[in-house]
Amino acid sequence: MTKLLFCILIVLHASITRAFAAHTLSTNQTLRHNETIISPQETFELGFFSPGNSLNIYVGIWYKKISLRTVVWVANRNTPLTDTSVELTLTLQGVLIIRNTTTGSIIWYSTNSSLTSVMNPVGQLLDTGNFIVSEEGDMINPIWQSFDFLTDTLLPGVKLGWNLVTGKERHLTSWKSNDDPAFGEFSYSIDKNGYPQSIIKEGQNITFRGGPWNGLTYTGSPNLKPNRYYNYTFVLNQREIYYQYNLVDPSVFTRLVIQPSGRLERLLWIDSKKEWSVYFSRLTDRCDEYDVCGSFGSCNINKPPICECLKGFEPTSPDHWRITDWSQGCRHTTPLDCNPAEGFNKYSNLKLPDTRESWYNQTMTLTECKKMCKTNCSCTAYTHSNISGPGSGCLLWFGNLTDIRMFTQNGDTIYIRLSASELDSKSSWSRVRVIIPMAFAFLVIIVSICIFYRFNKMKQQQHGRAGNESRNDPENTSVGEDIELPQFGLAKATNNFSINGKLGEGGFGPVYKGVLENGQEIAVKRLGVTSAQGLPEFKNEVILISKLQHRNLVKLLGCCIDGVEKMLIYEFMSNKGLDSFIFDKTREELLDWPTRYHILNGIARGLLYLHQDSRLRIIHRDLKVSNILLDKDMNPKISDFGMAKTFGGSQIEGKTNKVVGTYGYMAPEYAGDGIFSIKSDVYSFGVLVLEIVSGEKNRGFINREHYNNLIGHAWILHNEDKSLQLVAKCLGKTINISQVLRSIHVGLLCVQRHPEDRPTMTSVIMMLASEGPLPLPKEPGFYVGNMKQKAIQSSSSNGTSSNNELSISMLQGR
Structure with a gap:
């Protein structure tokens, strides 16, 4: 009888061991501290573990075939267990639960959006490293899967990015330390704002930008090329945006990890050395740091100082630039003013700028792309969105261009908007065609100023005392030192500021319509006697707007100061105010x-x-x-x-x-x-x-x-x-x-x-x-x-x- 009982116990123990040597967890099973689930080909193992020197206990997934325990996924990363009185169970609703068996408290649970009963839910550990919960026999439509809740590791076949239909995102988050799998400070993700690109963040701040996918690789990683270990792809359509890599040789173990330090590393297992070897790493030099050189600046690690302004640009603050403070970046040497003569210069072998404030179309040609950018004054640059084959698609930038670096080869090409005077000329005749209109325009301006000056001088001589008062007015002198606009009388143009010509009145004072001797219609703002605004506001407007040129800003034609009279002359807007x-x-x-x-x-x-x-x-x-x-x-x-x-x-x-x-x-x-x-x-x-x-x-x-x-x-x-x-x-x-x-x-x-x-x-x-x-x-x-x-x-x-x-x-x- 004793022998029979002993044999029964051995059989029961063996059956329990086999249950958890299998790759499934059903609703009538419980996984305890000293038990594990193993994938069918014994590639991965799931169970309870303690990382490094920590005494805390977690549920995780690690490589079974590698002698050095390497955890690739953690369930309760922010809620560790402190003793071995724990269990992992699966409910009838298909929800995984980690429970403290002593207190009965739930430490962690998975999600099931439906929270309704399902037919025979089962948990399965696959050889991909994915643990899924599904209805028995239906592995294609899992109720829940660990791949949807990545930790710090991207395994082969996993999609890093966005499902645009469900709104679900997959990204990596570093461990807090090598002994603590809690959420760390760093994350690696696909940013879908503008044209999608890969980024590393520390908290909410970008520390590294891999750049957008150009059809072959990330523009910030021109040396990422096909290899014998794995291949990779980037998918961008109306349903999904994601990066994925797959093994070429299934016997190879490789993983992409965001380390607690913020470094993104591609690791390969070297079995002969029993260690993980770094195949490549992001953030390897100063130019990999995000936006080192500021707007319109480029970083070249092989050319000290590493920052320089792109051709056609100058340091925003030369003093800061000289002491290697590049944070203020660069600005156009000749400011843009939405002039039809503006064009684009070609810049090659660089990392494309930050695309968070960009627009793209995957079917347009480069010619169509250029035309679209040319007709939009806010567009600062354009290029192909896909450089594979003959090139295709359109990528437009609006505003400042940031986080650019230069490469010796294999970089991308971009076309940046510049004023006519800064464009590269293809021949001496093209330079002449630019210079002649500029010279003619300059001559017209000089002649116009002389005429206005002559006219003003004659008017002051005729008015005598009034002119002397105007010349002796200290406020008038102050304004004159700050502006370079023609000053002229307007009594005749406005019919002595007739009430019939009054267009309206604002905070500055009344506005009148006027007509110059050449027939040009103008609008005259006259500082009101009771106006709350005075000389400071008058000077501010003249000084500022005289330096601005844009089709959506009103154009200042001139100003007039005569004693206490202060007036501004604008182009006439026939439809008045909105x-x-x-x-x-x-x-x-x-x-x-x-x-x-x-x-x-x-x-x-x-x-x-x-x-x-x-x-x-x-x-x-x-x-x-x-x-x-x-x-x-x-x-x-x-x-x-x-x-x-x-x-x-x-x-x-x-x-x-x-x-x-x-x-x-x-x-x-x-x-x-x-x-x-x-x-x-x-x-x-x-x-x-x-x-x-x-x-x-x-x-x-x-x-x-x-x-x-x-x-x-x-x-x-x-x-x-x-x-x-x-x-x-x-x-x-x-x-x-x-x-x-x-x-x-x-x-x-x-x-x-x-x-x-x-x-x-x-x-x-x-x-x-x-x-x-x-x-x-x-x-x-x-x-x-x-x-x-x-x-x-x-x-x-x-x-x-x-x-x-x-x-x-x-x-x-x-």
Whole structure:
């Protein structure tokens, strides 16, 4: 009897051992501390382990055939176990659970989105290293799989990237240390913003950028070539974006690992040495560090100093550049002004710039790509998106070009936008063709200045005392030292500033229409006697706008100072201000949706030029509908730079005790604390977008249901999927629904409460032009309107009030 019992026990023990020597885990089994599951070909093993010198216990997967335990996946990486009273089980819902058997507490569990019973769920460890949970017999459609929750290791056959249908992403995250598999500081992923590219991040900061895939390799890794160990591919379509490698020789063990130090390493197992050998590593030299040389700078590790400006560019701060501080980067030697003569220079053997603010099309030719970039003043560069074969596709950049490095060979080619004077000429005649028009234009300017000067001198001699007062005016002398614009009398041109020629009035003062002797129509802004603005604002506008040239900025023709009289002369905008259309119930129908969308994009391009493409970084600080003028073709022009501020170098933010601007358009951080930046202008642009779409003023709009202003109303409609209710009724059937919804979405992204959440104008232009997914907007700032009792007193429940919208210039920031 004793012998029989002993034999039964041996058989039971053997059956338990075989159960876990197999590759499955069913709902009636429990995996304990000293038990493991082994894949069919004994390639991988799953069980409980303790890493390095740690006493903590985790569930993980490691190589079975390698003598040195090498863990490739960890389940409970952030919730370690501290004793061996543990078990891994599978529920009837197909959920894996790690439980402390002493306390009964659940330490970790897998996910099952359906959380419904499935038919006979089973866990299986595959020879790929993937542990899947599926219905018995259906391994193709797993309920859950470890490959969807990568740790620090990418194994052969695994897709690193995005499933655009489900929104699921796979990326690597480093261990905290060699003894602690908890989430570390570094991650390796595919960034799908703009044209997809591989990046390494430390927290939220990029430390290394492998660059976009060019059809053969990552542009930051030109030496990554086919080899006898593995092949690789990159897939980009409407359903998926991912990188993947597969073994050529199945007997080879290789893995891609993001180390706790942040280094990305390709490792090969050398069985004769019983160790992992580094096959290649990213972040090998200083030029591999992200954005070492700043905008439009290139890094060359073989040419000290390693940073230099690209041809056609110069250091933004020569003093900093000389002491090897390259953070402020480079700028165009000759600033761009959206001139048709601008063109592109070819740069070869380099790592393509950061593509997070880029646009791409996989079917366009290079010629079509160039044409598209040429016609968009915000486009700074273009190239093929795929260089394999004869080359195909189009990749466009908008804004600054960053993180460029030079290679001795095998690098990529890019075509960068430059002014006509900086373009490479193919012949002496092409140089002559550029020089002759420039010389002629210079001669015309000199002659014009002489004529104006002569005319002014004669006028001052005729006026006698008035001229002497003007010449002796110390304020006049101050302005004259700062500007280089012609000054001329305007009484005759404006018929002595006749009331019949008055176009309107703003914070600066009244604006009159005038006609010069040559028949040219002009607009004259005359500083009002009671104006809150004075000489500082006058000087600021003249000095700033005289240096700006862009099709979406109003053009300053000259200025006139005569004693206390101060006037600015602009090109005449026959359609006046945008507000005279969208807020006028009798004229609003004249602006259909295509025209409004054209205006919206033009404002965005003008603002991008101020923030990024002009020689100075300029913050407008008073962007509003009435400061958008329209020419005869309904092209928008940003005007009124009296309150603008300039930033130099890498400065991106300022603070003032004198808050200026207009209620309804001011960003929260600016109105409350006097902090202004390009993001405060972005906020104002967001308000503009919502006003252009709705035909309503943000300040003065009150909704009867929730008593919010226009921003709050748009926010609520967006969250309820009712954004089309925001659209002005006069637009009728002219709207393009996708454009309208996208514009509202972008507007809400621009008015988010926190400035760091708002996009740059480069991103805004890209989002408006593309058709891809947009980030979800967060709660906007200043979206709560008047209180209920105030709303009841309003004469309109969904209309605008007649509030004065003159610019504010004396509000003290807290």
